[in-house]
Amino acid sequence: MTATVDSESTRRVRVLIGKPGLDGHDRGAKVVARALRDAGMEVIYSGLHQTPEEIVEAALQEDVDVVGLSILSGAHLTLVPAVLERLREQHMEDVQVLVGGIIPDEDAEELRRMGVRGVFGPGTETEEIVRFTRSCARRA
Amino acid sequence: MSLAAAILAGDRRALAQALTLVESRPDEADAIVAEIYPHTGDGIVVGVTGAPGVGKSTLVDRLAGAFLERGRKVGILAVDPSSPFTGGALLGDRVRMAGRGSEVFMRSLATRGHLGGLARATPRAIQLLQAFGKDLILLETVGAGQSEVDVMGFADTTIVVVVPGLGDEVQAFKAGILEIGDIFVVNKADRPGADQTLRELRQMLHLGPLRPWQPPVLAAQAQSDVGTEAVVDAILRHHEVRLGDPERRSRRLQEAERLVREALADQLVQEVVARAQGLGNWTELLAAVADRRIDPAGAARALAHPVPSD
Numbered sequence: 001m002t003a004t005v006d007s008e009s010t011r012r013v014r015v016l017i018g019k020p021g022l023d024g025h026d027r028g029a030k031v032v033a034r035a036l037r038d039a040g041m042e043v044i045y046s047g048l049h050q051t052p053e054e055i056v057e058a059a060l061q062e063d064v065d066v067v068g069l070s071i072l073s074g075a076h077l078t079l080v081p082a083v084l085e086r087l088r089e090q091h092m093e094d095v096q097v098l099v100g101g102i103i104p105d106e107d108a109e110e111l112r113r114m115g116v117r118g119v120f121g122p123g124t125e126t127e128e129i130v131r132f133t134r135s136c137a138r139r140a
Numbered sequence: 141m142s143l144a145a146a147i148l149a150g151d152r153r154a155l156a157q158a159l160t161l162v163e164s165r166p167d168e169a170d171a172i173v174a175e176i177y178p179h180t181g182d183g184i185v186v187g188v189t190g191a192p193g194v195g196k197s198t199l200v201d202r203l204a205g206a207f208l209e210r211g212r213k214v215g216i217l218a219v220d221p222s223s224p225f226t227g228g229a230l231l232g233d234r235v236r237m238a239g240r241g242s243e244v245f246m247r248s249l250a251t252r253g254h255l256g257g258l259a260r261a262t263p264r265a266i267q268l269l270q271a272f273g274k275d276l277i278l279l280e281t282v283g284a285g286q287s288e289v290d291v292m293g294f295a296d297t298t299i300v301v302v303v304p305g306l307g308d309e310v311q312a313f314k315a316g317i318l319e320i321g322d323i324f325v326v327n328k329a330d331r332p333g334a335d336q337t338l339r340e341l342r343q344m345l346h347l348g349p350l351r352p353w354q355p356p357v358l359a360a361q362a363q364s365d366v367g368t369e370a371v372v373d374a375i376l377r378h379h380e381v382r383l384g385d386p387e388r389r390s391r392r393l394q395e396a397e398r399l400v401r402e403a404l405a406d407q408l409v410q411e412v413v414a415r416a417q418g419l420g421n422w423t424e425l426l427a428a429v430a431d432r433r434i435d436p437a438g439a440a441r442a443l444a445h446p447v448p449s450d
Contacts (some may be wrong), residue, residue, distance in 0.1 A: 011160075011164040011165065012164065012228075012250070012252075014160075014196045033230055034230065036228070037223065037226070037228035037229060037230045038223070038226055038228055039226065039228060040226045040227045040228045041280065042222075042229045042248075042250050043228070043230050043231065044231045044232075044234060044248050045230060045231070045232045045234070045235060046235065047235035047236075049238070051239070053241065054239045054241070057241060057242050060152060060153055060156055060232060061152070061156055061245055061246055061247055062156070062231075062247060062248060063153075063156040063157055063159060065379065066391065077188060090153065090283060091153070092153075092430050105281045
């Protein structure tokens with residue numbers, strides 16, 4: 001009885017996985033979403049072709065701790081700042097942003113300077129992403 | 141400003157944070173719910189249930205669009221199952237929701253071990269959305285089989301979605317699911333067998349006793365937004381019938397009784413368990429039950445009626 005009540009009412013880490021932009025390949029996003037779920041998190045997957053506005057609105061409504069952006073189109077230096085800017089507009093600076101995809105090293109540096117907490121390229125172990133995401137959560 | 145006041149003033153982030161509280165910290169949420177409760181109960185709550193893959197999310201999205209056009213303020217609660225092993229959940233209902241921006245407030249809820257097709261926080265989540273000003277709430281259950289009928293307890297109008305050719309139709313309809321529907325939607329009605337499914341459903345529903353509301357059976361193709369208007373009309377007609385129902389008051393009283401009994405049970409359980417834990421005989425009793433030395437009801441009786449020690 002108490003076990004049920006406890007598991008129903010514990011604060012769970014909530015993560016939004018979004019795919020901004022035009023690329024239509026979401027295998028990586030789904031693998032990460034599944035790994036985070038299997039680590040006990042509540043993962044909201046918002047689907048393909050989201051605008052930065054839609055992603056931030058979803059993050060707001062779902063009250064997530066972390067937003068993971070999957071970008072394979074090469075447009076990360078446009079899309080990521082747009083998401084960060086809108087998060088600031090909504091006073092959601094406490095939401096951490098992670099980026100996954102094909103990101104050249106110098107761009108990864110640039111994204112971190114803008115305020116992205118973590119950048120994960122192809123071949124990253126899902127365990128590492130899980131650990132990092134958990135460490136980013138506001139209230140674990 | 142308190143979180144409750146912010147919600148009443150239309151602050152979306154306050155609403156989102158309060159929803160997290162009712163899910164995760166029910167005790168802290170008590171004060172918020174107490175403050176907003178007088179501002180709840182208006183509008184229409186539409187439950188949408190049905191087996192996995194019948195198109196519930198897509199239908200919910202189309203209904204949201206149609207109600208927006210009619211000037212309604214729309215909120216959506218979409219429930220998905222939590223893993224019984226890790227407690228994690230993949231909440232994917234947003235994928236089917238066409239970008240409606242901030243006009244529609246949608247929240248994904250995980251069941252967190254709660255049975256019955258909904259999350260434990262569902263009634264309070266509905267109340268928060270109503271206090272925020274949403275007067276048309278779409279409540280989507282997990283893919284339901286035959287026992288997930290909780291939705292009718294929270295929804296004013298329950299829509300049961302089915303698709304043609306889903307095995308033996310009669311089998312699928314025989315249990316509770318046939319009784320909870322106020323409106324039946326045969327979705328993906330361009331598929332072969334749709335006419336037969338419509339006909340069978342209508343026949344079965346008309347076998348029952350004549351009621352003031354005869355559940356309509358409607359064909360739809362949610363993917364291409366066909367049939368949505370007929371469903372909206374049926375929802376509004378059902379609402380009118382309910383408003384004119386002479387037993388409306390007694391139904392509300394029954395609902396109040398159910399809610400108070402549930403809250404009372406929660407509070408008493410917490411108090412009794414806390415007292416037993418304080419006295420140190422909680423783990424002892426659990427071990428006794430696990431070892432079959434005492435039965436669960438006997439243990440509960442011992443906890444509820446402790447023998448005075450003096």
